[in-house]
Amino acid sequence: MNIKKQLGTGILSAALGLSLIGGGTYAYFSDSETTNNTFAAGTLDLVAEPTEIIQVENIKPGDSMIRDFELQNNGSLDIDKVLLATDYNVADASGDNTEDFGQHIQVEFLYNADKLDEVIYETTLAELKEMTPEAVNEHVFDPLLGEQGLPVDSIDDLVVKFNFVDNGEDQNQFQGDSLNLEWTFTATQSAGEEK
Incomplete structure (x- = not known):
């Protein structure tokens, strides 16, 4: 064989070998499996019942009013903490107020309706308004709800006593005034856990 034929046969053999090697890398077995996965978030649903806790008229210094209400967990997640933000506005009937009417409304959070003398926390509406939720x-709901918080489908009864404090001084400036109180309850979740 002459040298040209040997070179041609060698190149042709090399090309055939490379094509077989290249083609062989795509010849393999395979299998695949698809999984379907879901991440569904739970819900926090805190309900205060009734939504109007107190509405009274014609109060005078020395009057007290006891009201009870429920906090319900209607969600699918346990509630760790309940936060309370207080806001109010005073309608000054005669425009002569030199003091905040909220400083004269004392609030007592009680353990339950049967033990009205067991006060959890006592403050005024004015002080409550300035407190962080x-x-x-920390002062009201931790002692009431304890470490368990408010588990799913649970109800906790709360009792509040409002006192129009008679300070023994002239409180005529509050005659005819009204105070509109807004309490906003906020639930927070318990700590995350491994699922």
């Missing part, structure tokens, strides 16, 4: 939780 976290501080209110």
Whole structure:
């Protein structure tokens, strides 16, 4: 064989070998499996019942009013903490107020309706308005709800006593005034856990 034929046969053999090697890399067995996965978030659903806790008229210094209400966990997640934000506005009937009417309304959070003398925390509406929701939780709801918080489908009864404090001084400036109180309850979740 002459050298040209040997070179041609060698190149042709090399090309055939490379094509077989290249083609062989795509010849393999395979299998695949698809999984379907879901991440569904739970819900926090705190309900205060009734939504109007107190509405009274014609109060005078020395009057007290006891009201009870429920906090319900209607969600699918346990509630760790309940936070309370207080806001109010005063309608000054005669425009002569030199003091905040909220300083004269004392609030007592009680353990339950049967033990009205067991006060959890006592403050005024004015002081409550200035407190952070976290501080209110620490003083009021932590002692009431304890470490378990408010589990799913649970109800906790709360009792509040409002006192129009008679300070023994002239309180005529509050005659005819009204105070509109807004309490906003906020639930927070318990700590995350491995599922």
